[in-house]
Amino acid sequence: FFNETVKLPLAGKKVVVTAGPTLERIDPVRYISNFSSGKMGYAMAQAAVELGAETILISGPVSLAPPAGVELIRVESAAEMLQAVLDYYSAADYVVKSAAVADYRPKTIHEQKMKKKEGETSLELERTTDILKTLGEMKTTQRLVGFAAETTDALTYGKGKLESKNLDWIIVNDVTDPAGGFGSDENVVTLISRSGIEILFPAMEKKELAKQLLTTIVQEGTDSL
Numbered sequence: 001f002f003n004e005t006v007k008l009p010l011a012g013k014k015v016v017v018t019a020g021p022t023l024e025r026i027d028p029v030r031y032i033s034n035f036s037s038g039k040m041g042y043a044m045a046q047a048a049v050e051l052g053a054e055t056i057l058i059s060g061p062v063s064l065a066p067p068a069g070v071e072l073i074r075v076e077s078a079a080e081m082l083q084a085v086l087d088y089y090s091a092a093d094y095v096v097k098s099a100a101v102a103d104y105r106p107k108t109i110h111e112q113k114m115k116k117k118e119g120e121t122s123l124e125l126e127r128t129t130d131i132l133k134t135l136g137e138m139k140t141t142q143r144l145v146g147f148a149a150e151t152t153d154a155l156t157y158g159k160g161k162l163e164s165k166n167l168d169w170i171i172v173n174d175v176t177d178p179a180g181g182f183g184s185d186e187n188v189v190t191l192i193s194r195s196g197i198e199i200l201f202p203a204m205e206k207k208e209l210a211k212q213l214l215t216t217i218v219q220e221g222t223d224s225l
């Protein structure tokens, strides 16, 4: 018999995956968040493990069990996610940013429960840091993979984000497509590289899709460095 050791495509590589929503506190009983289930990000982390990577999963609040073999880091807010990602960034070979990061947070977190007041109808917000854009600006040898969840002109907006955030790949997701999107076990996406590759993946289970996406990304490499 031949006793060949098959080398997995991500053996010896470090992959950081972010997943889920972020949660931005208003007061002790209220918050701003979004409908991200974390399923796509958890599937990407599982795929990274299966392809042999040392995998760090940085997760916002979700109700999913972490895939076996990942190092799980739980965070709540965009600010915490930024800090956690930066802690692992210099050692990472790939960063996959599946998380649905809040774009805004309340300007102040109230220590006591806010009381309704006559005539007071708005909440003052401020922008969060764009984590992926920050990573793009700091990029040295890392491969950066972003997601774009869109409800209209998905490919145009996706390509804009690929450029403006200095990414190597973007996975574009039309969340109005009934076959995919938030909460669903299935997804349909287009994978686009900085070097001009564009591949439409038909609707399939998020776990299978994640494996196909990551395999393609690792095989194709990138011209953007």
Ligand code: CTP
Binding pocket: 078, 097, 098, 099, 100, 101, 102, 103, 128, 129, 130, 131, 132, 133, 145, 146, 147, 148, 149, 150, 161
């Ligand atoms: N992203 C991030 N930090 C933020 C906002 C977004 O890292 N504060 C990342 C997401 O994880 C995703 C990518 O940027 O990989 C695109 O997120 P998306 O919300 O689609 O794009 P935005 O740049 O926030 O633009 P907009 O929401 O206005 O469409």
Ligand code: CA
Binding pocket: 101, 102, 103
């Ligand atoms: Ca956003």
